[in-house]
Amino acid sequence: MIQLDNLTKIFETPQGVTTAADHISMEVPTGEICVLLGPSGCGKTTTLKMINRLITPTSGRVLINGEDTTDIDTVTLRRNIGYVIQQIGLFPNMTIEENISLVPKLMGWDVKRCHQRAKDLLDMVALEPNTFMKRFPNELSGGQQQRVGVIRALAADAPVLLMDEPFGAIDPINREVIQDEFLKMNKELNKTIMFVSHDIDEAVKMANKIAIFRDGKLEQYSSPDRLLAQPETDFVADFVGNDRTLKRLQLATAGEVMETQVPIVKADEPLTQAAAKMDEYGHGMIVMVNKQHQPVGIITKEMAATKRGLCGEHYAGVPVVMKHDQELRAVVSKMFAFDTSWLPVVDADGRLCGEVSQRGITHHLGAKYQTKG
Template identity: 55%
Template sequence: MIELDSLTKQFRQKQGLTTAVDHVNMTVKSGEMCVFLGPSGCGKTTTLKMINRLIEPTSGRILIDGNDTRGIDKVELRRSLGYVIQQVGLFPNMTIKDNIMVVPKLLGWDKKRMHERACELMSMVALEPSRYLSRYPNELSGGQQQRIGVIRALAADPPLLLMDEPFGAIDPINRSAIQDEFLMMQRQLRKTVIMVSHDIDEALKLADKIAMFRDGRLVQFSTPDELLARPADEFVATFTGGDSTLKRLLLVAAGDAVSEPISVSRSTLIADVRRLMDDHERRHIVIVDEHGKAQGQVRRQDIKGVLEDRPVGDYRQPLAVTSQWDDNLRVLLSRMYEYNIDWVPVQDENERFIGEISQDSIIALLSTQR
C-alpha cells in the first residue's frame, strides 16, 4: 500500500516560487493499479518522481507499506522499486539478459536464479528466451524494447512499480498488444502500480483507480466508472469526453453482463426448441455439443413448418461471430455492427457457452448506471 499525505512540491524560479504539486492526498491499496491522468504540466510526473525521490517533496509524506520514504536511503529505495519510462533506457552495450538483470545483479543474485527469472519474465511478454536473451537492444523493434523495459522493472520482484507514460511512444497496434500483455501480467502478479498517462482510454483500460490532476492539484480520485458517471467538475467531464457513456462499455467484461445461457443439443426435438423459445421469448437458440461449446444456432424462421419430432441439429445455422468472456462490451458492440447482428454468444476460457449479449441488454445496462 502507498499513501501520499499532503504531498507538495514547489520550485524556485526567477519570478518566485511555483507550486507544481499542491497538497496531494491519496491511498493506493496493495495490488491496485492507479493511473495519474491529466494534461501536460499538471503535476503527474512530478508526483511520480517524488515517490522514488528523484524529486524531493517540499512538504508532506510518502508511506510505502507504512514506512516513510524519508527514512530510507535513496539508492536502496530506488533499487526496491520498479521504474519504467517512455524512452525505455536500455543499455545498448549489454545483452537483453544483462539489461533485465541489472538490479538483481546489484542485489547479489546468483547466475542460475537470474537466468531462471529472465526466462520467466520473457515468457510473460511472448518473447522466446532462447531467441532474444543473447541479443542486443538495437536488434529488437521498438515494441519489443518496450516489453523489455517493463519486465526489467519487475526483475527483482518489487512491491511497487512506477511507470511514466511507458507505452506513449509505441504505435497503436503494438501499444494495444503491450497493454494487453501487461494486464495479463498484472492479473497474475498483482503488483501495486502507479502509472502516468494523458490517454483516457488507456487509463480506463488499465486502472483500478484514476487520480485526475489539474494545475498541480488532485481534482478527483475514484474508480474509472465513477470518473465517467460522476465527474467531480466540468474539467473532468470535458477531459473524459462527450462520449463518457460509451466509454463505460470499456469497463464491463462480457462475462459480467451475459444473460442466462439458454441452449440445446443437436438431438433436441423441434417441439422442445419451440417451447424454450416461447418460455424465454427468444427468436433464436444456441446449439451446443456435449462439452457445452457453441456449435451454431437455430432461429424461429429456420424451423417454421418443420415437424415437431425432428432433431434441431438438421436445421443448424452457423454463428456469425463469438466472443470471449473477458472482451469488453465496446468490442462486442463494434462486432455486432460489423456483422450486422443484434446479439453475440459469449464463451468462457474453455470455450463453453455461458450466455449472450444483445444490443438491447447493453442499452439496458447503461441506462441503469450499473
C-alpha cells in the same frame, strides 16, 4: 502499499513561484495499478517523481507499506522501487542480460541468481532468453527494447513500480500486445504500480484506479468505471470525452452481462416445441444445441410458424458466438456487423452458457450507478 499524504512541490524561479503539486493525498492498495492522467503541466509526473525522490517534496509525506520514506536514504529507496520511462534508458554497451541484472548485482545477488532472474523475466514478456540474453539494445526493435525496460525495473523484485508513459512511443499494435503482456505478468507478480499516461483509453484498460490532475491538484480519484459513469467536475467530464459511456464497454465482459436462463432446443425436438418456448420467453429466435450443449443453429419464429418437422431439419447457421470473457466493446461491434440485437455466449469449451442482448448491455451501463456516492 503507497500512501501520499498532503504531498506538495513548489518550484521557485526568477519568474515567480509555481505549485506543481498541491497537497496530493491518495492511497494505492497492494497489487493495484493507479494511472495518473491530466494535461501537460498538471503535476502528474512531478507527483510520480516525488515518490522515489527524483524530485524532492516541499512538504508532505510518502509512505510505502506504512513506512515514511523520508527516513530512507535516496540510493536504498530507489533500488527498492522499479522505475520505467518512455525513453527506455537501456545502457547501449551492455547486453540485455547485463541491463536486466544491473540493480540485482548492486544489491548483492550472485551471478547464477541474476542469470535465472533475467531468463525468467524475458520469458514473461515473450522474448526467447537464448535468443535475446546476449544481444545489445541496438539489435532489438523499439517494442522489444521497451519490454526489456519494463522487466529491468522488475529485476530486483521491488514491491513498487513507477512508470512514466512507458508505452507512449510504441506503435499502436505493439502497444496493445505489450499492455496485455504487462497485465498478465502483474497478475502473477502482484506489484503495486503508479503509472503516468496521457491516454484515457490506456488508463481505462490498465488501471484499478485513475487519478485526474489539473493545475497541480487532484481533481478526481476513482475506479475507471466510476470515473466514466460519474465524472465529478466539468473538467473531468471534458477530459474523459463525450464517448465515455462507450469507453465503459471495455470494463465488462459478455459473461458479466449475459442472461443465463435462456431457452434452447435440440435437433430432435419438433418445431412446435421451439415455437412454444419462444412464446414463453418472448424471444423471436431460439438456439439449437448439440449433445455437447454447443450452439449449432438458430430457429426463428418465422421458421417455426411456416414449416413442419424437427428443428434439425429447419434451422439457420449461427452467425457468430461470443466467448464469456470477451469485453462488451467486441460484443457491440459484432452486433452492429451482423445487424442483430443479441448473441449467444459460450464458455471456454464452446458450450452455450447464456446470451447477451443490446437491452442487457444498456441496462448494465445505466443501472450500475443509479445513485451517486
